[in-house]
Amino acid sequence: SQTIHQWPATLVQPVGSPLSLECTVEGTSNPNLYWYRQAAGRGLQLLFYSVGIGQISSEVPQNLSASRPQDRQFILSSKKLLLSDSGFYLCAWSVVAGSTDTQYFGPGTRLTVL
Amino acid sequence: AQKVTQAQTEISVVEKEDVTLDCVYETRDTTYYLFWYKQPPSGELVFLIRRNSFDEQNEISGRYSWNFQKSTSSFNFTITASQVVDSAVYFCALSEARAGGSYIPTFGRGTSLIVHP
Numbered sequence: 001s002q003t004i005h006q007w008p009a010t011l012v013q014p015v016g017s018p019l020s021l022e023c024t025v026e027g028t029s030n031p032n033l034y035w036y037r038q039a040a041g042r043g044l045q046l047l048f049y050s051v052g053i054g055q056i057s058s059e060v061p062q063n064l065s066a067s068r069p070q071d072r073q074f075i076l077s078s079k080k081l082l083l084s085d086s087g088f089y090l091c092a093w094s095v096v097a098g099s100t101d102t103q104y105f106g107p108g109t110r111l112t113v114l
Numbered sequence: 115a116q117k118v119t120q121a122q123t124e125i126s127v128v129e130k131e132d133v134t135l136d137c138v139y140e141t142r143d144t145t146y147y148l149f150w151y152k153q154p155p156s157g158e159l160v161f162l163i164r165r166n167s168f169d170e171q172n173e174i175s176g177r178y179s180w181n182f183q184k185s186t187s188s189f190n191f192t193i194t195a196s197q198v199v200d201s202a203v204y205f206c207a208l209s210e211a212r213a214g215g216s217y218i219p220t221f222g223r224g225t226s227l228i229v230h231p
């Protein structure tokens with residue numbers, strides 16, 4: 001069965017510090033991978049998605065970046081965090097089967113920028 | 115452009131009551147997929163159901179049931195005999211095929227369900 005891991009689970013960082021959040025998927029090959037942010041108010045904002053190694057699509061311009069160095073690894077980074085980067089970050093994976101696709105989410109990382 | 119509206123921001127019920135969470139969507143595609151996810155206090159979104167646009171049959175899974183009506187562009191979710199463990203935020207989502215074979219869902223803003231003992 002497939003599993004998705006995210007770490008760290010929680011993180012408190014000062015403004016201006018760098019960020020690296022990691023997401024890995026097990027039990028599947030060539031998944032589509034996604035980074036979402038959920039700020040207060042519950043809405044899910046898609047940040048990045050990737051359909052393959054080295055292929056990253058950005059949905060929202062910001063000071064965050066994403067990379068996919070391996071098939072099942074997706075990393076969210078920032079060189080300098082802003083207060084507005086605080087939130088709950090969720091990684092998700094999916095595999096397109098025929099004309100269907102379902103996203104499965106990881107446990108999330110709660111980031112607080114002070 | 116696709117859009118998902120969950121008009122109910124928060125619903126509060128007492129245990130054993132039935133509760134329906136509304137979801138209304140907009141899309142120009144004839145082929146699309148609808149989803150419901152549950153987000154308990156722990157934060158992880160849990161997939162509940164996927165329905166494609168060609169299958170309007172209602173579905174029941176234990177205490178959960180879903181009513182898909184294309185005529186009203188709605189995909190409502192009913193919990194029968196609610197329990198405290200049902201307390202969570204529930205998201206409805208819609209996806210269409212995009213260029214490159216990816217399916218990027220549009221999520222509603224969620225409905226917070228609080229079930230009191």
